[in-house]
Amino acid sequence: MPRIRLLLIFLMFSAPLFPQKFEGLALTPPMGWNSWNTFATDIHEELIKGVADAFVEFGYKEAGYQYIVLDDGWMAMERDADGNLQADPQKFPGGMKALADYIHSKGLKFGLYNCAGSKTCAGYPGSRGHEYQDARKYAEWGVDFLKYDWCNTENLNAKGAYQTMRDALYAAGRPVVFSICEWGTDQPWTWGAEMGHLWRTSGDIVNCWDCEIGHGNWSSRGVWPIIRLREGIRRFSGPGHWNDFDMMEVGNGMSAAEDRVHFAMWAMLASPLIMGNDVRSASPETVKTLTNKAVIAVNQDKLGAMAFLFSDEGDFEVWAKPLAGEEWALVFVNMSEESRKLDFDWGKHPLEDGLHHRRVQLDKEPYAVRDLFKHRDIGTTATGLKATVPAHDLVMVRLKKQEN
Numbered sequence: 278m279p280r281i282r283l284l285l286i287f288l289m290f291s292a293p294l295f296p297q298k299f300e301g302l303a304l305t306p307p308m309g310w311n312s313w314n315t316f317a318t319d320i321h322e323e324l325i326k327g328v329a330d331a332f333v334e335f336g337y338k339e340a341g342y343q344y345i346v347l348d349d350g351w352m353a354m355e356r357d358a359d360g361n362l363q364a365d366p367q368k369f370p371g372g373m374k375a376l377a378d379y380i381h382s383k384g385l386k387f388g389l390y391n392c393a394g395s396k397t398c399a400g401y402p403g404s405r406g407h408e409y410q411d412a413r414k415y416a417e418w419g420v421d422f423l424k425y426d427w428c429n430t431e432n433l434n435a436k437g438a439y440q441t442m443r444d445a446l447y448a449a450g451r452p453v454v455f456s457i458c459e460w461g462t463d464q465p466w467t468w469g470a471e472m473g474h475l476w477r478t479s480g481d482i483v484n485c486w487d488c489e490i491g492h493g494n495w496s497s498r499g500v501w502p503i504i505r506l507r508e509g510i511r512r513f514s515g516p517g518h519w520n521d522f523d524m525m526e527v528g529n530g531m532s533a534a535e536d537r538v539h540f541a542m543w544a545m546l547a548s549p550l551i552m553g554n555d556v557r558s559a560s561p562e563t564v565k566t567l568t569n570k571a572v573i574a575v576n577q578d579k580l581g582a583m584a585f586l587f588s589d590e591g592d593f594e595v596w597a598k599p600l601a602g603e604e605w606a607l608v609f610v611n612m613s614e615e616s617r618k619l620d621f622d623w624g625k626h627p628l629e630d631g632l633h634h635r636r637v638q639l640d641k642e643p644y645a646v647r648d649l650f651k652h653r654d655i656g657t658t659a660t661g662l663k664a665t666v667p668a669h670d671l672v673m674v675r676l677k678k679q680e681n
């Protein structure tokens with residue numbers, strides 16, 4: 278065989294010569310749990326093992342949650358004599374490899390946090406100048422997911438810094454979902470798909486419906502301010518590269534109705550579904566919301582489209598998400614402080630999504646309507662949608678074309 282042909286065959290079957298992100302990962306939004314929202318830096322081995330056990334015991338794993346991610350605070354304050362990161366010996370006496378093995382033994386995946394700067398946001402050793410060394414360590418420990426933050430990054434260029442870590446992970450050889458946590462400052466949606474699999478769109482979430490809390494040069498935001506902040510970035514999201522609206526606050530103090538809306542909206546926005554509550558002690562109501570498979574199926578839909586605000590009916594906001602196979606998901610959210618009657622006339626609202634080339638006149642070609650929280654078929658779009666919806670609650674439906 279001529280040499281040139283041999284070379285071509287080699288190139289076809291070998292890894293790409295140039296570093297890149299790991300392709301073929303996160304083709305639907307990643308699902309898992311992260312320690313930060315509830316535990317901040319107060320994390321330890323027994324807690325994390327308990328979370329892995331809870332994934333199996335309470336049905337999170339079965340519902341599709343996979344990644345268990347340790348956020349800031351897992352490291353010792355200093356690197357070792359060779360410059361390697363090390364787990365905090367008090368919090369994680371068994372070390373990271375043993376913890377990863379435990380998580381893997383349950384059929385789950387293991388994630389860690391670090392930062393592009395010299396130190397993490399909580400002051401632990403950052404990866405700046407150690408990217409390749411840290412990536413090798415993660416591969417040795419069995420890390421499957423890396424959340425990479427943006428504190429203490431003076432003079433660093435965001436795209437370049439994330440590219441360096443991406444290349445380091447690639448060189449280390451273990452496939453890793455790379456989670457960009459740069460808070461939207463440098464418009465990561467415009468370059469993030471090349472560098473990683475998801476990118477945060479805002480500063481940190483806080484457990485409220487509609488609040489914004491200033492912290493000097495940044496703000497934490499509740500559910501609706503986070504959504505409103507980035508209404509224009511829909512087109513950047515899709516399979517393998519997601520707008521990340523932050524870890525969820527379901528189960529962390531909002532009402533059960535507000536939690537349902539929060540969860541449904543994250544599903545609609547095709548955001549990663551990363552739980553941020555104490556999943557070991559969640560109430561049955563919280564578990565029910567977080568493991569609602571019909572809602573999760575909307576999030577995990579293969580088309581990977583992000584929802585858009587379809588109609589503003591005053592007290593009701595209606596959001597629509599096109600799904601694979603010509604189906605649709607819609608939510609009708611009662612934004613008011615009181616119970617409201619919903620009376621939605623499908624005929625007045627052609628459902629149209631230019632981005633995915635869809636248009637349907639729902640009263641003329643009726644679709645079957647299924648309620649995704651009540652788990653019932655509730656008629657077709659030939660007639661209007663009527664319901665009484667409590668304050669800050671919703672109706673979520675899936676529309677399926679009827680066979681004629």
Ligand code: GLA
Pocket residue numbers: 313348349390397398399426458480481
């Ligand atoms: C930043 C991130 C948070 C969390 C903390 C940890 O604020 O945005 O999600 O990771 O750092 O210190």
